[in-house]
Amino acid sequence: MTREFAGFKAIVTGGASGIGDATVRRLQSLGASVAVLDLNPAGAAEGAVAVRCDVSDGASVTEAVRAAADRLGGIDVVVNNAGIGARGTIEANPDEEWRRVLEINVLGIVRVSRAALPHLRRSSSAAIVNTCSIAATAGLPERALYSASKGAVLSLTLAMAADHVREGIRVNCVNPGTVDTPWVGRLLDAAADPAAERSALKARQPHGRLVSAEEVAAAIAYLASPLSGSTTGTSLAVDGGMQGLRVRPPA
Numbered sequence: 001m002t003r004e005f006a007g008f009k010a011i012v013t014g015g016a017s018g019i020g021d022a023t024v025r026r027l028q029s030l031g032a033s034v035a036v037l038d039l040n041p042a043g044a045a046e047g048a049v050a051v052r053c054d055v056s057d058g059a060s061v062t063e064a065v066r067a068a069a070d071r072l073g074g075i076d077v078v079v080n081n082a083g084i085g086a087r088g089t090i091e092a093n094p095d096e097e098w099r100r101v102l103e104i105n106v107l108g109i110v111r112v113s114r115a116a117l118p119h120l121r122r123s124s125s126a127a128i129v130n131t132c133s134i135a136a137t138a139g140l141p142e143r144a145l146y147s148a149s150k151g152a153v154l155s156l157t158l159a160m161a162a163d164h165v166r167e168g169i170r171v172n173c174v175n176p177g178t179v180d181t182p183w184v185g186r187l188l189d190a191a192a193d194p195a196a197e198r199s200a201l202k203a204r205q206p207h208g209r210l211v212s213a214e215e216v217a218a219a220i221a222y223l224a225s226p227l228s229g230s231t232t233g234t235s236l237a238v239d240g241g242m243q244g245l246r247v248r249p250p251a
Helices: 018-029 058-072 095-105 107-120 144-167 182-190 194-203 213-224
Strands: 009-013 033-038 049-052 077-080 126-131 169-176 235-238
Touching: 009 018, 009 058, 009 107, 018 033, 018 077, 018 213, 033 058, 049 058, 058 107, 077 107, 077 213, 095 107, 095 144, 107 126, 107 144, 126 144, 126 213, 144 169, 169 213, 213 235
Parallel strands: 009 033, 009 077, 033 049, 077 126, 126 169, 169 235
Antiparallel strands: none
């Protein structure tokens, strides 16, 4: 396997499970040294630098990014993956929950990226990759709050890319469909009929199954790679065709 990240230092928020963990392992396999910034970093992949970080708290982020940069010897890549979900229409969640989700899903990216910028400016091939969602580009039922937060992530990604392109810092995002992660597993467990709910989630993606965390991690690695030096301001869908395809249901 090509080790295009040899000598690179990366931080991955929410890197102890799901998409984040798969991304950490992918970057490591390609030669990167990786720090996991997570509320519960104990489950970080072997060989990763584990740093506790609460992306909803500015002081925690500042200290975590500083510690990661010190232990890695710099930062070349930032993967803003930490986030939380929400269900329901606009009536379902009170203002406090709207603030909590936006605080983590949107302002978390702002805090981590802002703290990392001085380090990224010293890199010869700096990249930021934000984890967005199909919810940013398609209207999904019972996902008003989550969709609003991910729509903000998509717009924020484009604005950041414009702001920092002349500094040599590329900014992109990956837009997964429904990914087979622990969070989705908990949603399925809470459903009245978990098997029927899983079948419905599979069916709404044209390729007929859930997306794997490893597939999203591969897309993140592509966007972060020094081999993608002309790719910035891009959102990459990893959704089995959900964003753009309109296929007939199976007979």
